[in-house]
Amino acid sequence: MTAQSANRSAMPDLVISCVILVICGGAIAISITYPPSVSMLLPRLAAGLGLLCAAWIIISKSIALARQRLETGVEGTTGPVDDHTAVLKVPTEDDDEVDPNDAEYVLSHTSRRVWLTTIGFIAGFFLVLYLCGLFVAAAALSLVYLIVIGKKSWLFSLIYTAVLTGLLWVLMRWATYIPSPPGVLLPGG
Amino acid sequence: MIDVIMSGLGQVLQWETLGLMVCGMLIGFVVGILPGLGGAVALALLLPFTFAMEPVQGLVFLLSMWIVTTTAGDITSVLFGIPGEATSAAAVLDGYPMTKKGQGGRALGTVLTSSALGLIFGAIVLGVFITVIRPLVLLLGPPEFFMLVLLGLAFVVTLAGKSPAKGMAMVSLGLLVSYVGSDPSAGVPRFTFDQMYLWSGIELIPVVVGLFGGAEVLQLMLTRSSIASGPLGDTKLTGTMRGVADALRHWPVVLRSSSIGVVIGMLPGLGGTVAQWISYGQARQSSKNPDQFGKGAVDGLVAAGATNNAKDAGSLIPTIAFGIPGGAATAVLLGGFLVLGVNPGQDMLTTQLDVTFSMVWTVVIAGILGVILALALVRPLAALTKISGPVLTPILFMFLVIGAYTTNNSWGDLFVMIGASVLGVVCLRWDWPRVPFLLALVLGKLLEQYLNLSNTMFGSDWLTRPGVIIVGVIVVATLFLSIRSVRRDHRARIANEPTEGPRTRVIQTIGRKK
Numbered sequence: 001m002t003a004q005s006a007n008r009s010a011m012p013d014l015v016i017s018c019v020i021l022v023i024c025g026g027a028i029a030i031s032i033t034y035p036p037s038v039s040m041l042l043p044r045l046a047a048g049l050g051l052l053c054a055a056w057i058i059i060s061k062s063i064a065l066a067r068q069r070l071e072t073g074v075e076g077t078t079g080p081v082d083d084h085t086a087v088l089k090v091p092t093e094d095d096d097e098v099d100p101n102d103a104e105y106v107l108s109h110t111s112r113r114v115w116l117t118t119i120g121f122i123a124g125f126f127l128v129l130y131l132c133g134l135f136v137a138a139a140a141l142s143l144v145y146l147i148v149i150g151k152k153s154w155l156f157s158l159i160y161t162a163v164l165t166g167l168l169w170v171l172m173r174w175a176t177y178i179p180s181p182p183g184v185l186l187p188g189g
Numbered sequence: 190m191i192d193v194i195m196s197g198l199g200q201v202l203q204w205e206t207l208g209l210m211v212c213g214m215l216i217g218f219v220v221g222i223l224p225g226l227g228g229a230v231a232l233a234l235l236l237p238f239t240f241a242m243e244p245v246q247g248l249v250f251l252l253s254m255w256i257v258t259t260t261a262g263d264i265t266s267v268l269f270g271i272p273g274e275a276t277s278a279a280a281v282l283d284g285y286p287m288t289k290k291g292q293g294g295r296a297l298g299t300v301l302t303s304s305a306l307g308l309i310f311g312a313i314v315l316g317v318f319i320t321v322i323r324p325l326v327l328l329l330g331p332p333e334f335f336m337l338v339l340l341g342l343a344f345v346v347t348l349a350g351k352s353p354a355k356g357m358a359m360v361s362l363g364l365l366v367s368y369v370g371s372d373p374s375a376g377v378p379r380f381t382f383d384q385m386y387l388w389s390g391i392e393l394i395p396v397v398v399g400l401f402g403g404a405e406v407l408q409l410m411l412t413r414s415s416i417a418s419g420p421l422g423d424t425k426l427t428g429t430m431r432g433v434a435d436a437l438r439h440w441p442v443v444l445r446s447s448s449i450g451v452v453i454g455m456l457p458g459l460g461g462t463v464a465q466w467i468s469y470g471q472a473r474q475s476s477k478n479p480d481q482f483g484k485g486a487v488d489g490l491v492a493a494g495a496t497n498n499a500k501d502a503g504s505l506i507p508t509i510a511f512g513i514p515g516g517a518a519t520a521v522l523l524g525g526f527l528v529l530g531v532n533p534g535q536d537m538l539t540t541q542l543d544v545t546f547s548m549v550w551t552v553v554i555a556g557i558l559g560v561i562l563a564l565a566l567v568r569p570l571a572a573l574t575k576i577s578g579p580v581l582t583p584i585l586f587m588f589l590v591i592g593a594y595t596t597n598n599s600w601g602d603l604f605v606m607i608g609a610s611v612l613g614v615v616c617l618r619w620d621w622p623r624v625p626f627l628l629a630l631v632l633g634k635l636l637e638q639y640l641n642l643s644n645t646m647f648g649s650d651w652l653t654r655p656g657v658i659i660v661g662v663i664v665v666a667t668l669f670l671s672i673r674s675v676r677r678d679h680r681a682r683i684a685n686e687p688t689e690g691p692r693t694r695v696i697q698t699i700g701r702k703k
Contacts, residue, residue, distance in 0.1 A: 046633075
């Protein structure tokens with residue numbers, strides 16, 4: 001593992017640990033504001049445990065990072081260009097061994113454009129859901145998603161959308177009577 | 190006891206219940222065949238649909254789906270060399286070479302029959318264990334159960350993989366989330382930030398749906414691909430009856446592998462990914478033709494199939510008897526028990542014993558029916574692997590939204606689901622364990638409930654009860670041994686890094702999937 005790749009794997013752990021540290025510290029601080037009659041033993045113990053573990057991770061990762069930086073500095077031969085080359089080589093060597101369906105691999109190797117498109121679709125879906133309700137949002141999502149992302153034909157997408165929305169309607173309004181999120185503009189949508 | 194066992198069977202053999210079982214099994218087949226969508230995700234997504242069901246119906250629906258998921262994972266392992274489930278990876282080693290030799294039907298017959306036999310063995314052990322353990326559980330009171338829940342949380346160190354500190358941090362986060370809402374003794378809202386929605390606490394279902402379902406759906410949206418690249422084409426699927434006979438002929442392997450599966454399934458944290466390789470190893474050691482392993486050895490395939498399903502039945506034992514789930518799927522299932530009003534522990538072994546035995550019968554019936562259906566529907570099931578990600582995405586998205594919203598018919602649950610999805614993605618991306626968080630969320634309320642009961646009933650004297658001290662020692666030993674084992678594994682990994690071969694890497698990659 002190169003110093004650069006070690007940095008890359010340790011930094012998110014540091015950030016996540018800091019977030020946990022803040023949450024647990026906040027929970028302990030808030031717990032003090034409650035009257036003694038409120039049972040706070042377990043919440044305080046849980047927050048204390050979280051605080052300790054987060055602090056442990058922060059300290060151990062920081063020490064590891066500092067050591068690696070020191071080693072890189074002492075070696076002096078592995079400059080940024082060498083590191084970059086090494087990082088690029090690793091995936092090439094591992095290409096046959098990495099499962100392309102592995103979650104960590106998918107999430108770390110997806111391009112920024114695909115990420116943005118996906119998040120855009122999700123945000124768009126929830127916006128339509130908020131405004132127009134579940135059935136309209138389901139129809140809009142499936143039609144647009146199949147045409148734009150799935151590269152399916154108009155006919156296929158239309159039939160799929162009609163069947164999905166129809167089945168959803170039958171399932172929720174006739175079969176199970178499960179309430180669906182209503183839209184602000186279209187309460188029945 | 191016989192009456193209760195037969196009452197359990199009677200409850201399963203109702204038309205409505207059997208219909209739900211078949212529905213659950215069909216969904217289980219689809220989920221099992223599509224990699225990425227594991228049993229835990231499917232359970233999480235379909236849990237809300239059990240709200241309106243009777244407890245037995247809901248449990249039959251969920252259990253039959255979960256059981257079949259494991260069986261179905263073997264189909265893609267054998268036909269395409271792609272494990273549908275992480276626990277089906279060992280079946281690839283001998284199943285796929287057999288398919289390439291034109292013995293696909295025989296391989297399927299072998300692996301599916303051994304799966305069914307393993308499941309039946311596991312169910313028998315489950316039934317016997319429930320009968321044997323019943324008097325012991327009845328001796329326990331709230332203090333012992335408090336300690337047992339604590340023991341369940343101690344096992345997270347094993348579930349946390351290579352970093353116990355990360356696992357414990359996630360446990361504390363899960364516990365804190367479980368304590369949001371009204372305090373059970375004083376009724377004062379805790380950590381609610383003046384939000385009415387939070388007064389009743391954070392619901393389990395939106396969290397489970399987001400944590401597992403949301404993260405997997407996002408992954409599917411990012412990959413946009415179907416799973417199998419090669420066509421099934423003229424792969425011969427004849428000779429299934431020969432495969433069935435092969436599995437029956439290798440009954441000692443079935444027996445040994447099933448025993449390993451049940452025992453490892455009972456131990457929280459180890460799970461099927463470990464069980465399948467231990468079982469595969471013992472089958473090779475005891476085989477007359479060990480050199481055939483990896484090239485299409487029938488006994489290797491039998492071992493993989495039998496262990497795979499037996500461990501599911503084994504993992505139900507601590508879940509039912511003590512409310513300690515062994516992994517992600519049983520943690521979600523435990524949430525399902527609570528949602529359906531079935532309380533693990535004493536209730537499931539006394540007043541709800543018939544419900545418990547209906548679960549045992551479900552495991553047996555769904556296991557056998559699952560194999561028959563799998564053999565009958567193998568070609569259409571294999572064709573499912575051609576469905577592209579974008580076609581599945583809208584359907585799964587609807588399940589996410591409906592699953593989260595129906596808990597309270599509240600937008601707040603949708604926000605919780607989105608938050609849990611973000612947490613799930615962060616955990617997957619940066620290798621933080623999700624299961625300890627879920628386990629703590631499920632067990633947090635139970636922990637507080639048992640602590641309050643213990644204090645009310647016994648004051649501080651409960652700390653000196655023999656059962657409490659014994660379980661306390663086990664908790665400390667578990668923590669110590671788990672941390673030591675993790676540290677030893679870490680050292681061994683560092684020492685072995687240069688000699689790590691491609692196969693080990695593939696196995697590790699597959700093992701990480703869930």
